[in-house]
Amino acid sequence: MKRWLLSFLTISSLVLAGCGAAATPTAETAVEPTPATTAAAEVTPAATQATQAPTDSGQFAGQTLVVVSHDSFAISSEVISGFEEMTGATVQILESGDAGEALNKSILAKGAPLGDVLYGVDNTFLSRALDADIFEAYASKNLEQIPAELKLDAQNRVSPVDVGYVTINYDKAAVAEAGLSLPTDLRDLTKPEWKGKLVVENPATSSPGLSFMLATIGHFGESGEYTWRNFWSDLRANEIKVASGWEEAYYGDFSGASDGQYPLAVSYATSPAAEVMFATTPLTDAPTGNLLLPGASFQQIEFVGLLKDAKNPELGKAWIDYMLSDAFQSDIGGQMFVYPALPSAKVPAEFDQYAQVPSEVVTLAPADISANRERWLNEWQETVLR
Numbered sequence: 001m002k003r004w005l006l007s008f009l010t011i012s013s014l015v016l017a018g019c020g021a022a023a024t025p026t027a028e029t030a031v032e033p034t035p036a037t038t039a040a041a042e043v044t045p046a047a048t049q050a051t052q053a054p055t056d057s058g059q060f061a062g063q064t065l066v067v068v069s070h071d072s073f074a075i076s077s078e079v080i081s082g083f084e085e086m087t088g089a090t091v092q093i094l095e096s097g098d099a100g101e102a103l104n105k106s107i108l109a110k111g112a113p114l115g116d117v118l119y120g121v122d123n124t125f126l127s128r129a130l131d132a133d134i135f136e137a138y139a140s141k142n143l144e145q146i147p148a149e150l151k152l153d154a155q156n157r158v159s160p161v162d163v164g165y166v167t168i169n170y171d172k173a174a175v176a177e178a179g180l181s182l183p184t185d186l187r188d189l190t191k192p193e194w195k196g197k198l199v200v201e202n203p204a205t206s207s208p209g210l211s212f213m214l215a216t217i218g219h220f221g222e223s224g225e226y227t228w229r230n231f232w233s234d235l236r237a238n239e240i241k242v243a244s245g246w247e248e249a250y251y252g253d254f255s256g257a258s259d260g261q262y263p264l265a266v267s268y269a270t271s272p273a274a275e276v277m278f279a280t281t282p283l284t285d286a287p288t289g290n291l292l293l294p295g296a297s298f299q300q301i302e303f304v305g306l307l308k309d310a311k312n313p314e315l316g317k318a319w320i321d322y323m324l325s326d327a328f329q330s331d332i333g334g335q336m337f338v339y340p341a342l343p344s345a346k347v348p349a350e351f352d353q354y355a356q357v358p359s360e361v362v363t364l365a366p367a368d369i370s371a372n373r374e375r376w377l378n379e380w381q382e383t384v385l386r
Contacts, residue, residue: 111308
């Protein structure tokens, strides 16, 4: 999803319906540069793989590919033109609201899909999408180049496109001026010196807010002497600010990007790099940094899938191939401020200088998220807002 100059995704209340009974989640903390997930899948057996899409020049002349997406989809016009020239088709991006709303619309349109492919379903909504059976299995020829730990569906109904990391950003100047030492543990944020200094997003209305909540659940757990609810109760007592969404928090409350009063904000590991890339006056250093505290970083994986009963399924397969190609993948970083799923793809130089892939990320199995999301949100609201 595009991380900059666009509002970050909000979670559609319609998508929250239908979550099942509670179950104790399983979480893992990855410590490799390429983070692991809790539900890695092997390549689909040949019997379940679909035929590769043809990509001969002009093969699809006169056809229109409709890509259903969240509103934050962005890619260079040159990359879009490259696909159109290669296939002879025309590409139409059908923006359909936030990630949850786009998925919900696609589920409601099952049998008469709004487009040929759906992009933007992430691992927090993946189980709902797969349970709704809206995707046709397709194993792209380029999938073998994608790390296995990003492939969360053994049937290849969706293919991973990009990876982002929700984490806590800090305002370097404000922290230094206050004479504060950076926290080294999540629970440090509940200490007196950090009172009234952190802004978070409401997980019921914000994608990064939901991801950060899930990170704390995976880190602290639901049982024991100190649970995730204890942590949030302590944060509330320490006067955290709860914003409705990322744009409000980052551009309204975070002192590192606005005249806000909060030197810490839940954002993305690529946010410091974006500050440099979009600075009005050239900068030699990022004004913000990443805390990367253990248990505070959550991995988001976004997927693309071929919609069942699509009008142009072979064209849709060609588009999925293209999204996983170097040409598309190397454009993702500078357009949507996330990391490409293809390890060999290029990223902006500023990523190497000012953004970090967290060495430790919290992941939860998509099925656990789907089964518990509504309960967790209700418990968060009871703990923090009531």
